[in-house]
Structures are given as C-alpha cells and as structure tokens.
Amino acid sequence: MTLRRKTRIIVGTMFLGLIVILYFLSEYFLIDGSSAGPAGVDRQDVAIAYLMLMIVGAGLLFGIVTILLLEKQVLSRLTRLSNSIRGIGTSGDITARVSLPGADELSVLAGTINGLLAAMEQSEGEMRELYNEERTLRQTLEDEINKRVEFTRALVHELKTPVTPIMASSELLLQKLENEPLHGLAQNINQGANNLNRRIDELLDLARGEIGTLRLNPEPMNPKQLLQRIVDEEKPVAMRNGQTLDAELPDSLPVIVADEERFQQVVLNLLNNAVKFTPPGGKITLRARVEGDNLTVEVQDTGIGISQSEQKVLFEPYRSLKSDRERLSGLGLGLSLSKKLVELHRGRIWVKSKKDKGSTFSFSIPLVADGQKAKVGVGHKS
Ligand code: ADP
Numbered sequence: 471m472t473l474r475r476k477t478r479i480i481v482g483t484m485f486l487g488l489i490v491i492l493y494f495l496s497e498y499f500l501i502d503g504s505s506a507g508p509a510g511v512d513r514q515d516v517a518i519a520y521l522m523l524m525i526v527g528a529g530l531l532f533g534i535v536t537i538l539l540l541e542k543q544v545l546s547r548l549t550r551l552s553n554s555i556r557g558i559g560t561s562g563d564i565t566a567r568v569s570l571p572g573a574d575e576l577s578v579l580a581g582t583i584n585g586l587l588a589a590m591e592q593s594e595g596e597m598r599e600l601y602n603e604e605r606t607l608r609q610t611l612e613d614e615i616n617k618r619v620e621f622t623r624a625l626v627h628e629l630k631t632p633v634t635p636i637m638a639s640s641e642l643l644l645q646k647l648e649n650e651p652l653h654g655l656a657q658n659i660n661q662g663a664n665n666l667n668r669r670i671d672e673l674l675d676l677a678r679g680e681i682g683t684l685r686l687n688p689e690p691m692n693p694k695q696l697l698q699r700i701v702d703e704e705k706p707v708a709m710r711n712g713q714t715l716d717a718e719l720p721d722s723l724p725v726i727v728a729d730e731e732r733f734q735q736v737v738l739n740l741l742n743n744a745v746k747f748t749p750p751g752g753k754i755t756l757r758a759r760v761e762g763d764n765l766t767v768e769v770q771d772t773g774i775g776i777s778q779s780e781q782k783v784l785f786e787p788y789r790s791l792k793s794d795r796e797r798l799s800g801l802g803l804g805l806s807l808s809k810k811l812v813e814l815h816r817g818r819i820w821v822k823s824k825k826d827k828g829s830t831f832s833f834s835i836p837l838v839a840d841g842q843k844a845k846v847g848v849g850h851k852s
Contacts, residue, residue, distance in 0.1 A: 473548070474545050474549060477541050480537060484530050484533050488530040488531060488534070491530070494523060495523055495524075544576070547572070547576050550570060551568060551570055554569065555568060564591050564594065567584045567587060568583050568584055615680055619677040619680060622673055622677040626670050629666075630670060636663040640659040643659070644657060675811075676807050684810060684814065686728075686732060687729050688727050689729070691725065691726060691727070691728055691733070692723075693726055693728075693767075694723040696730065696734060697719060697737065697756060700737055700738060713752045713754055714752075715745075715754045715755075715756070716755050723760065723765065724765075724837060729811075729814075736812060739805070739808050740808065740833075741756065741769055748771045748773030752772040752828075753772050754769065754772075756768070757770070763837055763838075765837055766834040767834075768831065770829070770830040771829055771830075773828050775823045775824050775825040775827050776823040777825045781823060785809040785819065787806035787807075812835060815835040816836055818834055819831070
C-alpha cells in the first residue's frame with residue numbers, strides 16, 4: 471500500500487471520528503439547548519465532558535489539516551519523484567532528468583539524482599569514446615600487420631627468385647667439383663645459399679604466424695632417427711668451426727606425433743645458434759628424453775651465454791641481442807619462430823644460461839597430440 475493511500479485512510483478515519491464527536495456534542499448540548507445535560511448528570515461533569523470532546527475534536531481537526539498539508543507538500547512530491555525515477559529506470563534513458571522544482575530536501579534529493587545521472591552519462595560517453603578508440607587502434611594494428619605480411623610476401627618472392635637458381639647451381643657445382651681444389655669454395659656458396667633460403671622461409675613463417683595461418687602437419691615420426699641424422703649432418707659444420715658436436719640419446723625413444731619438418735626446423739635453429747655463439751674449442755651436445763607424456767629435447771653449448779635481462783626478451787620477434795655480440799647477431803627471427811612452432815605443438819621452449827659459461831635451450835612437446843593416441847602406435851620404441 472502506498473504512503474498516499476495510507477494517509478487517506480488515516481485522514482478518513484479521523485474525519486469520521488470528528489463527525490461522531492460533533493454528533494455527540496449536538497445531541498447533548500447544542501440541539502436541545504439545555505446546559506444541564508442528561509438527567510442525573512452533574513453540571514460540572516457535563517462541563518468537563520463537553521471540554522474534553524471539544525479538545526479531542528479540535529485535535530482531530532488540527533491532525534486532519536496537518537496531514538492534508540503534509541500530503542500536498544511531501545507525499546505528492548515524493549510520488550512525483552518516485553514516478554520520475556521509475557520512468558528513467560524503465561526507459562534506460564540516462565539523458566533524462568528528474569524535475570522537482572523547489573528548495574526543500576526533496577528538491578535537493580532530485581538535484582543529487584540528476585547529478586548522478588549526469589555523471590553516468592559522462593562516464594558512458596567516455597566509455598563509448600574509449601571503445602571507439604580501441605576499435606580504431608585494433609583496426610590500425612590489423613591493417614599494419616596485413617601490410618607487413620603483404621610486404622614480407624613480396625620480399626620473399628623477390629628474394630627467392632635469385633636464391634633458388636644459386637642453390638641449384640651450387641649443388642651442381644658441388645657434385646662437379648668433387649675431389650677438386652675448388653670444392654671448398656663451392657661448399658661455402660652452397661651453404662650460404664641454403665642459409666639464406668632458410669632465413670627467407672623463416673620470414674614468411676613468422677608473417678604467417680602473425681596472422682594465424684601457420685599450420686602443422688602432424689604425423690607419426692621417429693625422433694631418435696631424426697635427431698641422430700641432424701647431428702650427423704651438422705657435425706662437419708661444427709668441426710669446421712673447431713667445435714665438437716655430439717648426440718646423447720637414450721637407447722630408445724617412442725614414436726611421437728609431430729610435424730617432422732617443423733620439429734627439425736626448431737632443432738636446427740637451436741643447433742645453428744649454438745654453433746654460431748660458441749667459440750672454437752667449445753662443446754655442443756644434443757640430448758633427448760621422455761618426461762611423463764612429453765618429449766624433451768635440449769641443446770647445450772659452452773658458448774658466450776646470455777645475461778638474465780637478455781633472456782627475458784629472447785623469444786620475442788626481431789629481438790637479436792646487441793651489446794658485445796652485435797657482429798654475430800641476425801634479425802632475431804629464429805627463436806621467436808621456434809617458440810611459435812613449439813607452441814603450435816602445444817609445447818614450451820625455455821633457456822638456462824650464464825654469461826660467458828654457455829647456454830642450454832630446451833623444448834618439450836607432447837608425445838601425441840590429443841585424440842590421435844588411438845590412431846598411431848604410440849609406445850613403439852626405436
Ligand atoms: P637469429 O634468427 O637472428 O639468429 P635468434 O632468434 O635465433 O636470432 O636468436 C636471437 C638472439 O639470441 C641471437 O641474436 C643471439 O644474440 C642470442 N642467442 C641465441 N642462441 C644463443 C646461444 N646458443 N648462445 C648465445 N646467444 C644466443
């Protein structure tokens with residue numbers, strides 16, 4: 471029940487009481503004109519009763535007037551205020567305002583509510599502005615990435631055109647100059663062309679990684695065979711640099727489900743870096759082991775090492791470390807791409823290193839991608 475209704479009931483009841491009092495007064499003292507009152511009633515008692523009825527009647531009259539004034543001044547304004555607020559709440563229109571002219575507490579309350587509405591309107595405007603700014607920024611970023619990817623694609627195409635014939639020719643030269651004095655020269659050209667080709671592919675892969683089009687082709691593969699082959703192929707390169715490169719592999723490793731080409735790319739990148747950043751006389755070791763449901767591969771070197779602060783940014787794209795090794799550093803693509811490839815396998819990559827003591831780069835990937843366990847013979851050792 472609303473306050474207004476309750477008030478009306480109270481006023482009605484008081485009004486009825488007043489009528490009853492007036493009736494009694496007229497019944498006993500006014501209409502029959504006797505001041506003595508009913509027979510047997512003492513004159514003084516009658517006077518007291520008369521006075522009391524008058525006081526109660528005057529009280530009721532005063533009460534009725536007060537409540538009616540209150541109703542007009544407070545309750546009707548309160549109802550207007552509450553209707554106004556309810557209207558705003560229902561429409562959700564926070565630009566609307568509560569209108570309650572005057573200088574009383576209710577008008578002050580209406581002013582406060584309007585202040586709150588204005589603050590809400592302002593913060594909503596700011597939020598909308600922020601949202602629009604964020605959307606524009608996101609769009610700009612996307613445009614930038616797309617432009618960069620387009621540029622990289624064009625660059626890769628331009629670079630591949632001359633590199634492909636150099637690779638093919640140097641391969642041919644290598645065969646032709648077998649056992650000839652110029653064989654070493656041909657080998658250098660071939661190696662340089664292959665490295666350049668690998669760098670170009672990394673550029674394209676990184677661009678694909680940025681727009682999420684870098685995909686894996688997971689198949690059952692034999693990691694032990696692959697790792698041993700990689701080490702055998704890289705050994706001569708390390709030897710030419712005066713380093714030793716060895717594989718320390720367990721007697722058997724299970725068949726895993728991974729993208730063999732990408733797996734090899736990661737291992738080769740870690741090995742090439744180890745060769746690049748280890749002085750002559752240094753030692754490079756490749757290890758692999760099964761840890762739970764994962765295969766962990768690590769490449770340890772006794773090279774120049776990496777400081778703690780440098781390790782933090784190592785896997786970010788285009789972060790080659792400058793300082794004293796500027797001459798040796800490249801574009802900083804390899805590790806960020808390796809990270810991307812390992813993560814696509816749902817694995818992780820990390821480094822432990824001490825400046826001037828050497829580094830150990832490790833990565834760990836699940837033996838089998840989810841849902842593929844049943845399809846392949848996991849557990850088959852080789
Ligand atoms: P890039 O593709 O240019 O070779 P990477 O992403 O492979 O770059 O490596 C980033 C940087 O990390 C390198 O420039 C080098 O400074 C440092 N780094 C990587 N591997 C090693 C390592 N085994 N020993 C010392 N520094 C390393």
